[in-house]
Amino acid sequence: MPHFRIETNVPKSKIPQDFVSKAIPVLAKALGKPEQYCVVSLIAEVPMNFGGSTDPCAIGNLMSIGALGVEQNKKHAKVLFELVERELGVPQDRMYITFQDEPTGNVGFKGTTFHSLFG
Structure with missing residues (x-):
């Protein structure tokens, strides 16, 4: 359910082919x-x-069901800014990340919502 979406002006030719695979773990x-x-x-x-x-x-936008909050977001920001700077060459002072904590009823999966599956 976590989704980290990045929009950038970096050309596709300068983005490592395996960036999204490296970013998942x-x-x-x-x-x-x-x-x-x-x-x-x-x-x-x-x-x-x-x-x-x-x-x-x-x-960037990081959406997650839980695991977000004032102190947690500081830790997430550190790791994600470092990842984007290292892999895409975007300096940390040239990017924003918004953090979006969604309730289980607002995220759909398998024809229903996470609330129905795990709530």
């Missing part, structure tokens, strides 16, 4: 969630300007 470990429920998506070559510059930049 990082995300799962940070959130303490099973890898089989984690999703990482990356949208490259988005026309994007951050602070008046089109140098490499990104915007």
